Amino acid sequence: METTSKDKRFTAELEKNIAQIKRELGDSVDLVKRNIFFVGNRKVPSVLFYIDGLASVEHVEKVIDAMMYEGNEFIKRNELMISDLQTLIEQHVLMNTSFSMIEEVEKALIAILSGDSILFVDGCEKAFHIQTKGWDTRSVDEPQTEQVVRGSRDGFTENIRTNTALVRRRIRDPELRLETMSVGLRTRTDINIAYINGVVKKGLVDEVKKRLNAIKIDGILESGYIEEMIADSPFSPFTTVMSTERPDKVASALLEGRVAIFVDNTPFVLVVPTYFWQFLQASDDYYMGFMAGSFFRIIRYIAFVISLTLTSIYVMLVSFHQEMIPTPLALTIASGREIVPFPVLLEALLMEITFELMREAGLRMPKPVGQAVSIVGSLVIGQAAVQAGIVSPFMVIVVAVTGISSFAIPNYSASYSIRLIRFPLLIASGSLGLLGFSVMFALLAIHALSIRSFGESYLAPATPFQPNDQKDTLIRFPWWAMKKRPQLADGDTIKLGAHQKPKPPNKVKNPLEMSKDNQEESGEKNSEQKDKSKDESRDTSDITGLRRWKKKSGSNKGEKRKE
Amino acid sequence: MKRANLLISIFFISLLLTACAGKREINDLALVMAVGIDQGSKDGTIKITAQVSRPGDARGQTGAPTGQSGETSWNVEAEGETIFEAIRNLTGISSRRVFWAHNFIIVINEEVAKEGIGHIIDFFTRNPELRMRTLVALTPDKASEVTATITSLEVVPGEALSKLFRYTDISTLAPHTEIKDLLAAYLSESTEPILARLSLEERKIDGLKPEEGAKVKQIELSGAGVFNNDKLVGVLQANELQGIILFRDKIESGVVVVACPKDPKSEISVELNKQTFDVEPMYKNDEVSFDAKLKATITVVEAGCPFSINDKKAIEQIEKSVEVKLKDDINKSIEKIQKEYKADVLELGKVFQNKYPYEWKSMKKDWTNIFSNAEINVSVHANVESGSLLFQPTISGKEERKEE
Secondary structure (H helix, E strand, C coil): CCCCCCCCECCCCHHHHHHHHHHHCCCCCCEEEEEEEEECCCEEEEEEEEEECCECHHHHHHHHHHHHCCCCHHHHHCCCCHHHHHHHHHHHHCCCCCEEEECEHHHHHHHHHCCCEEEEECCCCCEEEECCECCCCCCCCCCCCCCCCCCCCCCCCCCHHHHHHHHHHHCCCCCEEEEEEEECCCCCEEEEEEEECCCCCCCHHHHHHHHHHCCCCCCCCCHHHHHHHHCCCCCCCCCCCEEECCHHHHHHHHHCCCEEEEECCCCCEEEECCCHHHHHCCCHHHHCCHHHHHHHHHHHHHHHHHHHHHHHHHHHHHHCCHHHCCHHHHHHHHHHHCCCCCCHHHHHHHHHHHHHHHHHHHHHCCHHHHHHHHHHHHHHCCHHHHHCCCCCHHHHHHHHHHHHHHHCCCCHHHHHHHHHHHHHHHHHHHHHHHHHHHHHHHHHHHHHHHCEECCEECCCCCCCCCHHHHHECCCECCHHHCCECCCCCCCCCECCCCCCCCCCCCCCCCHHHHHHHHHHHHHHHHHHHHHHHHHHHHHHHCCCHHHHHHHHHHHHHHHHHHC | CHHHHHHHHHHHHHHHHHCCCCCCCHHHEEEEEEEEEEECCCCCCEEEEEEEECHHHHHCCCCCCCCCCCCCEEEEEEEECCHHHHHHHHHCCCCCEEECCCCCEEEEEHHHHHHCCHHHHHHHHHCCCCCCCCEEEEECCCHHHHHHCCCCCCCCHHHHHHHHHHHHHHHCCCCCCEHHHHHHHHHCCCCCCEEEEEEEEEEEECCCCHHHCCEEEEEEEEEEEEEECCEEEEEECHHHCHHHHHHHCCCCEEEEEEECCCCCCCEEEEEEEEEEEEEEEEEECCEEEEEEEEEEEEEEEEECCCCCCCCHHHHHHHHHHHHHHHHHHHHHHHHHHHHHHCCCCCCHHHHHHHHCHHHHHHHHHHHHHHHHHCEEEEEEEEEEEECCCCCCCCCCHHHHHHHC
16 A cells, blocks of 8 residues: 555544545545534534444444433533543543544554544544444354364354454463464454463464564465465475364364464464374364274374375285285286276276366355266266276275275365375376385375474474373373373473372272261361362462462372371 | 475486386286196196186176186196296287286196106296295196196185195195295205195085086195105105194194094094194214104094093093004104105204204214114103083983993
């Protein structure tokens, strides 16, 4: 915007200010200008600017009401002096709304464009910036891309404030910090950075801010823009920034010492730094029992390996290393392949591409034609293709299993990066056999090992191996066994109090003695409750929970010794 | 990063240059399932019979049927001066590339084996495509016939042949011999090779015309051939083999039939299970001898006479007769290979060398003689552990009535 400059300030003359605003905004049709006469013992002309559709009509009306009718007796009685006008309005009129005073034209313009109203009062050098934001938003809904069986069903919306509130609702810690900035020369998109002070590693927040500040782009329409602009290795097929629709995922990431980047107008929130294994971990893992969670997580790891390598291994074996196939299987494969006119590699590419086509078509097509596509699709990848002699039945199975496995990966961006990697792997193994496969796989592994996500090793905690973090990688340990935060967190690393493993109560004694014991126990309980209430009263003075735990665990130990 | 890019681009360019070198589709291969080696029609030539499976018929084909004949395998013969030449001549017949890696079994005709199998061992171990775990067997019949004989149980005859060997540890009718064992025995200073034998016998009744008593030949395990160096010197029949197999292989169970303790006319069958076999070499006064101890726990599996596991006396008697029988069997077979064939197929030389490495050095030249004269003391200790599920004798109620 060349016409605006930050130095420009408002003047005391109303007409000039109006002209200024109108000039800057090009007198757009959606710019609403409302003339209000402030009623005191004399009428003072004032003007309210806002953008139709962005500002909430209710809010605006409230402001107008206040300005026109609710001028109280005090104002009416007293002589209206120009010099007092500003203070008068501040202190006696605009009581129902939050507002601030601004001087610069630039700020006023941004305020108007983001849905707030600007009120000019004749004779005031400053403008009133009144919060009237209130455009239509989608309600909080179930996330589309990351669904869970057990877990909260709320997902982020397009409204950044709703999104931060969803996270704030989960973490009521005063140490949860939100910082705002705007990126995009023309879009001026609001971006909020969230982190928990005292848990996040020092320097990480600065690094995130530095990278965000370095973005010079005219527009940010989705967090994908940010993701691409701040990623560590731009040419990597792996996604080094995780995006999620789930507030619980963001909250858990914050507790692990990560930084979340909220971008306005998108339900996808970015989380940095990201480890590769995070893409294979669903939030369900943490809500189901630890055994079920670990089991399904292992299944997902297997699914990852299958979706990455199965087609390549099949192609490699069938076209180069037939001796590695068990004999009965070799015969079966050979019998299926006898009528197929293409080499295996071509057959695999054909099927894989067909599958990708179907997936893409399924995503893009309008919902009413979905059935048609699925019927035709199942014919293409199915019995008909086999009967026509284009593909062998084995290839159908291989591609189908690969496809299904790729759906088991909970994060969509990870699943497409795996799909991307699959093709070079397939071509390499189809043209050089085991040699090609292993070289390509080694290259991929080297690449994955070498990339970083905000200074953190991408494959951590596998490499570099962090023993403590293994509790939450391949298998998930029960919550009461995960004592420490991941290595990533700094400062406040203990997240669990002492003696958290649940225990059954002591064995019940002789029933005849029960009644006695009950009495005693109830007495004990009472005393315990008293202790608890004491503790709680103490807790209110402690703000961080950890200090509380430390004290408690200390006292517990003392009690044990007494016993 | 630049270097990585360069590496990756070099990799992809090299992919283009290879033009898929070495690629051969599985359906362009003739998967050989069994090989038979016979003497050729001319002197000094060799005849190779390859059994190539026809996947479409062997495994059933989905999709459009193409030229199915119903035969699961395609047996072809080719002759040549050497095995390799014969195999090369096969390619003139086969429309697909002959592929050996899935070969189950190599069947060698005994006439060929008598003249020496050194070149066969060499060829089948030198070729990278062949597996070292391929089975090797001898046959007194034509190898080409043996490989081509169709059993009704398995789809591919070669597979059926290999599966015959799967339970040799129970049947003890033939040793389990793989080409790696053959090679090891051939290369060994002391041990002589031993190979399983297969023969064709009329065993199966023709399902189509049983009333005529028509029979179909089937392949069966029948003992082993004993070699001296690479030449076949003798044959051990299946009933002579149990003692040898105890020395060589780990057997899972064997069956011994002995007379009943009380009633010598009836028979009682016991099953050997959980046996330990220890061979201890001895060297005293320049004499080589071996102590072979067999400890076996046995189970009574079939009693033709009333028998109770509680009857201590009867058990002792059974144990004793089993011991005698086993000892006899082992001694007989040992004598045959020691005196008649003079071939150390029992790996006794190896055992001796392990214990007396210094003495071995002076003896190895004369090992064949020393072996054939060495004393082999066999002691058997049998222990009846259970009577399978029955503790009490199965006696007909009527018999019991009579006794009372």
